[in-house]
Amino acid sequence: MSAPPPPSIDSPHLSVSSVNVNGVRAAAGKGLLAWLAETTVDAVCLQETRADDTQLRKALAPALDAGWHLESAEPALKGRNGVAVLTRSQPKAVRVGFGAPEFEDCGRYLEVDLATADGVVTVASLYLPSGEVGTPRQEEKERFMADFEPYLASLADGAAVVCGDWNIAHTESDLKNWKGNRKSSGFLPHEREWMDRVLSPAGGWVDVVRAQHPGVPGPYTWWSYRGRAFDNDAGWRIDYQLATRALADTVAWARVERAAEHALRWSDHAPVTVGYRWAS
Template identity: 65%
Template sequence: MAAIITTVNVNGVRAATGKGLLEWLAATEADIVCLQETRATDAQTRAALAPALRDWHLANAEPGAKGRAGVAILSRQEPSAVRIGFGSAEFDGSGRYIEADFDGSTVASVYVPSGDAGTPRQDEKYRFLAELGAHLGARTGAMVVAGDWNIAHTERDLKAWKANRKSSGFLPEERAWIDELLANGWVDVVRALHPDVDGPYSWWSYRGRAYDNDTGWRIDALYATADIAVSAESARVERAATYAERWSDHAPVTVGFSALPGLTGSRPSMTLVDSRTS
């Protein structure tokens, strides 16, 4: 049946709930919401989201280091199974990957390290990508992996691409990793639906007038196996109308699927909202 999946980096779940996340959760039509960068323990996350948990099931992977990472999946339907990590000795305890089964489908929330070109942090990012790529390459069955990938794949995916050719997030090695993911049969569903759009961007720096000038990056994405991607029929970035109304430096990215095995929900009637005009 039809289902809607949203991904959003909340930039601290406790801060976000005080700025509008709870109100957004109360209003959204999504069936599943993948959260990244919760920056909170399991107890803190559950306390912050308590008003919403009357309507949502929470699967959570708390950060391994205080104040960093943390991912979660909120779902209307209780998962049949939940797994944290992807079999990595280095990363399974870091709070960067969680996946949940819904009978015929698996949905994962991922937060790829941001990296820093020419430093050990970039080496860490490459190690994470290598292990994640191996995990996804070995997966079978219907699956959606949604999250903050911290990679802009093409020049259409960030406004100031010329100035960022040597920056983490737009390095040739990172972009090649996305190329390989796509070559292995995964589909960037937003880009597949809207191949000729600049953006729609999903992250803007808090510095300067990046938001007002729409100087953003499209680093939040949903990748799906081909059997699910073919049913993706609508996508939008839920960009706040004004800078003051933001509850994160990222905006929710929402995709409607006409069919998702094992999930139930209302058939979406959404249209793309270009981040430059929404």
């Protein structure tokens, strides 16, 4: 996967990337470590690490030796979930969870505060439940969404970005085969309405990638390993950076780092990378 644009006179001061690694130990062996060695970003949010803290540090050891700082929220269930944030500088504060007891130790939400010249910025890594229609997994997803919405509202007046796998394609432009998925989890009407509220003026959040790429399909961030989904770009855009308006107003560029070819993929997701004109 290609690195973000090289620095220039118009280069942003703070850049953040986010990717669901689909198992950090497997991804590390396929190319994640090489990507971390090449990227110029200031922070990287990881989701679905499927590792406890010891396993995570072992998998990312070369990156940590190179100077990255690691914070993580390991999952209570072995081999499930797990989120982390890698930063160039030591975070000022770290918080696991968002105050909902049911989801406190599930490894789905972690945020760090980064001290910058322009003030403190909160960078969060989110792995929202994927759900499955007609099963307890969908019920869990909807409980998570109900608990998470007021928490997002509590952050909206500050400088924050919530990065991660939101497991919802917000609009028809965010899913190649939207007609065939109208009854699928991730594209259900009430899930999309939830995103509408979060991204409304009252909700206070901005989908910064869509703001930079209006009126186009995608750019997709996830493709099934089955068939030729990746080659045909038959994907879903479910990985987002949602920023508060204070931070969203400073966006310089946003992109999905899609692999040049199927063989170069180290996850079924691609990194979503955004540059902010916010002095780090």
